[in-house]
Amino acid sequence: MTRRNPALAKRKPFGVRIYKNFRFAALALVVLCLLAPLAWLVASSLKTNVDIYDASKTFFFVPTLENYANVLTRNNYFVFIFNSFWVASASTVLSLILGVPAAYAMSRFTMHRSALVVLMARVIPGISLLVPWYYVFSNMKMVGGFGVLILSHMFVALPLIVYIMMSYFDSMPLELEESAQVDGLTPIGAFQRITLPLSVGGMATAGILSFIFSWNNFMFALVLSGSKTKTLPVAIFDFVSYASIDWGGLMAAATVVTIPIMIIALFTQKYIVSGMTAGATKG
Template sequence: MAATTELPESFAPVLASKRRRPLRSRAYKWFRFLALLLVVLLLLAPLAWMVLASFKTNVDIYDAAKALIFTPTTDNYANVLQRNNYFAFILNSFWVAFASTTLSLLLGVPAAYAMSRFTMQRSALVVLMARIIPGVSLLVPWYYVFSNLQMVGGYGVLILSHMFVALPLIVYIMMSYFDSLPLELEEAAQVDGLSPIGAFLRITLPLSIPGIMTAGILSFIFSWNNFMFALVLSGASTKTLPVAIFDFVSYASIDWGGLMAAATVVTIPIMVIALFTQKYVVSGLTAGATKG
């Protein structure tokens, strides 16, 4: 018969702890799953209610018994997209967001590169001050100045006002990204005969594409969702989507069905952009967290 060996009593706690580890790991996985599920439900519940309400009449929206079971209707979307000409507002929002983001990138990326390479901390602090100042405190001076210049109601004033927030955001994102790029690459390019500007255009700029995409996407989302600047500075022909949604709110009543349909039209493009570009946003934001 084979000899049986008995483990010392000192090994008993170690074996017991190993048996408990799978139980603890399984409990942790369930806890994490339930916590994530709760967070997702809390975040998606308002969006789900908005989409469902966009297919209801105002009477059904106020009826709690028809929260999930109701007869859907597309009249709200017909009212938004056809009778109220929301396609023009969509084009206005897209043009203002695209123009303000493009101009901010053209100005902000070289500025961020200069501040990063020449350690211009005071200039960076001034840019940060523009980010800290509440935009509502500037609306009255802006309206006074731009009205005297006869620019209120045009695209130019909307683009400039959106650049006031987009430009500091781009500068700070790109500063941290340029700080993470090794300076030796540019020095090697200059040894090979490139000028400092040539090294920036041919070496540094292509390597900073993820950061540029991150800054551009975030700036575009801000401009698309902006309501306050467009409410004061836009005109009847340059009205953007967030301002157009406000037309469903009157003094006596609120057209909840039309309001939810218009809100869905505003939200869907941004959600699609966020879903398809999230990996670029995450990579761009995390790339500047480490140096070298």
């Protein structure tokens, strides 16, 4: 009787090894494509304009912080950072306050027509509303203030939050609320004490996505903001003039816009994943 070689027995089939190698190579290629532009952005922000145009200094150059000094001190970008943070936070919080109860009502009372209206508001291009918005808000003397920016960002954030939370509430068992009402709670009390605490993951997901949209929004702020309410994406345009472009300052400013969002996504990824997968694991 022949004995099998343990080393050969542990070897996986050739097709399995090929598939694993292909999957690893494809994953490495995707990661490289995603990280290469970011690495180029950060590297360019540490170069002078002369070094950026010099192909021989693509990888080997003397780094400088002059671009960041120009962005953060001379151009007063801390004000623009505060403006972006304030508009993004206010629009997200207000959208959550209005959107979560609306999503709960649409989910529990099967308000399909209202959900369709919310979906239509989600897919309407924002640029088609800028002209009427500007006309209305200019007549109300609101253009250039924080209020008009917050309201315009809520137009996209609110439908996004409602749509995410509707699917989240649909996945939650109705028996939990019915049991709470049998114990003496009102429908509103059951929502506040039972449903709302269980939906923290979904609210975190919706709030983070809303904040990221508002932070990165350029179009609304370009038309509706003023010199004192300018946000970071609009402020980046200060480095682009008719005759030339300050590429070093532009890259440093873009890095300042990108890094906070990356940090937020890094520390809140578990909430995003739990909120995104809630519909598949509950119910």
